[in-house]
Amino acid sequence: MNNSFDVAILGGGLAGLTLALQTKQILPNASIVVLERRDGGAPEAAHKVGESTVELGTHYIREVLDLKDYMDEHQLPKHGLRFFFSPQHKNDISKRVELGPRKLLPVPSHQIDRGTFENKLTELCIERGIEVLLGAKANDVDFKDAGHKVDFNYQQEDKSITARWVIDSTGRASFLKRKLGLKKDINHAVCAAWFRIKGDLNVDDWSDNKEWNTFLEPGLRRLGTVHFMDKGYWVWLIPLATGNTSVGIVADPAIHPFETYNKLDKALEWLKVNEPLCYENIEPRKDDILDFKILKHFALNSEKLYSHDRWAISGESGVFLDAFYSPGTDFISLNNTLISDLIARDMAGEDITLHTDVYEKTLFAIFNNWVPLYEDKYPMWGLTQTMILKIFWDWAIYWGVPTLLFTNDGFTKLMVLKNLFASENGGGQKFGRLSIQVQTLLLEWSKYDTEQFEDRYIDPFDIAYLRDLHIGLDERYSPRELVAKVNENVVLLEEIASELFRLMSNQIYGTPMDMKVDPYAMSLKTKPMEVENGIIAREQVKEGLAVMWYYPVK
Numbered sequence: 001m002n003n004s005f006d007v008a009i010l011g012g013g014l015a016g017l018t019l020a021l022q023t024k025q026i027l028p029n030a031s032i033v034v035l036e037r038r039d040g041g042a043p044e045a046a047h048k049v050g051e052s053t054v055e056l057g058t059h060y061i062r063e064v065l066d067l068k069d070y071m072d073e074h075q076l077p078k079h080g081l082r083f084f085f086s087p088q089h090k091n092d093i094s095k096r097v098e099l100g101p102r103k104l105l106p107v108p109s110h111q112i113d114r115g116t117f118e119n120k121l122t123e124l125c126i127e128r129g130i131e132v133l134l135g136a137k138a139n140d141v142d143f144k145d146a147g148h149k150v151d152f153n154y155q156q157e158d159k160s161i162t163a164r165w166v167i168d169s170t171g172r173a174s175f176l177k178r179k180l181g182l183k184k185d186i187n188h189a190v191c192a193a194w195f196r197i198k199g200d201l202n203v204d205d206w207s208d209n210k211e212w213n214t215f216l217e218p219g220l221r222r223l224g225t226v227h228f229m230d231k232g233y234w235v236w237l238i239p240l241a242t243g244n245t246s247v248g249i250v251a252d253p254a255i256h257p258f259e260t261y262n263k264l265d266k267a268l269e270w271l272k273v274n275e276p277l278c279y280e281n282i283e284p285r286k287d288d289i290l291d292f293k294i295l296k297h298f299a300l301n302s303e304k305l306y307s308h309d310r311w312a313i314s315g316e317s318g319v320f321l322d323a324f325y326s327p328g329t330d331f332i333s334l335n336n337t338l339i340s341d342l343i344a345r346d347m348a349g350e351d352i353t354l355h356t357d358v359y360e361k362t363l364f365a366i367f368n369n370w371v372p373l374y375e376d377k378y379p380m381w382g383l384t385q386t387m388i389l390k391i392f393w394d395w396a397i398y399w400g401v402p403t404l405l406f407t408n409d410g411f412t413k414l415m416v417l418k419n420l421f422a423s424e425n426g427g428g429q430k431f432g433r434l435s436i437q438v439q440t441l442l443l444e445w446s447k448y449d450t451e452q453f454e455d456r457y458i459d460p461f462d463i464a465y466l467r468d469l470h471i472g473l474d475e476r477y478s479p480r481e482l483v484a485k486v487n488e489n490v491v492l493l494e495e496i497a498s499e500l501f502r503l504m505s506n507q508i509y510g511t512p513m514d515m516k517v518d519p520y521a522m523s524l525k526t527k528p529m530e531v532e533n534g535i536i537a538r539e540q541v542k543e544g545l546a547v548m549w550y551y552p553v554k
């Protein structure tokens, strides 16, 4: 075994293995070692969570790592995220308001069996000349100018290597965060329990209602990541390529105490009370349950992620927020892209101080803008109207800014980051402020959302601007054009926010639908007044919002 490497990656899970592949792709001559504690291959079907990918992470896997052929052949195509609301109809799925795409989405995503995938990634690393040591547990790192010394145990023997770069991707073991005391509190305490069950759980079979059954092409509902929603929780169903199904409960402990579902028997009882159709379809197959896992307070934060002293943190060993929109792979993709770029610059002899600083600030800006999407929001998870508005808003910002930046390599272009994030008027900063404003607005509005809706279907592709934002992810822009496009999307988001506000204010206070609004200063606490320099929305935005607004406009 070699004793000296350019890059040592601690932890060979999704983050570590993909970072090794991406770095090797950029630097074919770099010597890279991955130390993975697990001895031997990963188990299929019941390995880890992180099974559902969305657009940003999918672009990374398919296009950046060039694994599209493998994904198409060996993992499942995903039919978007699918949500069932109106919890008053928990016993009749066909009556629940349903949100999800009817037709296959043009921009792909996947359901991933994590065990099969990690085994494939390990195989690819070895094929491409990356050293992967299974059964190697990192014990210590001594940071030195000449090369960091990594102590580890491999096959019952203590060993050491030196490496110019050390990357921590040890997941929740958070190796460097612990060693360097970087753990940071985060005010989001949700918990989760999950298991995998042998065979299919196809929601299409959960109702005899013919019209409901044939509304979507048979089998498409099953390929989505299904979310069952009610106050304080969501339950997921994810089909896996192994033919099995992943089932999970994610809940706010203030509403659903963790102790009510943190053991398999309790979780089944919890489903019986909260999602009876899940229980009815799972309990008779109890013996087919392959595993059961839990995580209390799973959100994670860190004081630091990248250092110009040539270390970095990627994946769950750094930051993680919430699984609601399946964003784990997105953060891994973004982290890895920034880290591999820093490594490449450093190996080319560049001073990386500025890049390290800007990349870390950008990553934290994206993370911090995302916190209000979830923080204190689980009480409104059972409100049909509020959640439809929220999900469509959250998708618009996700597709319109960070995902478009990622699919166009914008995060590694200082010119793009400077234009968008360096000044208050840059689209990136405005997007952050707007996002926080709308999350507060949704919370204020949720008090007034008292109506129970039923028996409706809503498709993101019914809304023209959402369709454009989604399809727009496939457009390729030069850096200058990209800045212009993101700024253009932020103007669209401002109009959407203003129209949302008008609809809510109209419902609560009867204010007119042509009232001009400042989207950065919206509040429903008192009756709003027209703002002189405020905005109104273009027709396409009004039409889109009208599709998702269920209260009669006064």
Ligand SMILES: Cc1cc2nc3c(=O)[nH]c(=O)nc-3n(C[C@H](O)[C@H](O)[C@H](O)COP(=O)(O)OP(=O)(O)OC[C@H]3O[C@@H](n4cnc5c(N)ncnc54)[C@H](O)[C@@H]3O)c2cc1C
Pocket: 010, 011, 012, 013, 014, 015, 016, 035, 036, 037, 038, 048, 049, 050, 051, 052, 053, 054, 057, 136, 137, 138, 139, 169, 170, 171, 172, 173, 175, 192, 248, 250, 295, 298, 314, 315, 316, 317, 320, 323, 326, 327, 328, 329, 330, 332
């Ligand atoms: C409830 C829940 C649901 C989720 N659902 C989704 C989802 O649908 N989609 C999504 O994209 N993300 C999801 N995520 C996030 C996703 O699980 C993580 O982003 C992803 O698994 C993290 O990968 P990782 O490589 O950082 O960590 P891991 O996959 O945990 O890998 C870390 C590796 O490091 C190894 N290791 C640990 N300590 C050492 C050591 N000292 N030395 C050497 N090796 C070591 C471990 O053996 C392990 O293999 C979810 C998370 C939660 C909590």
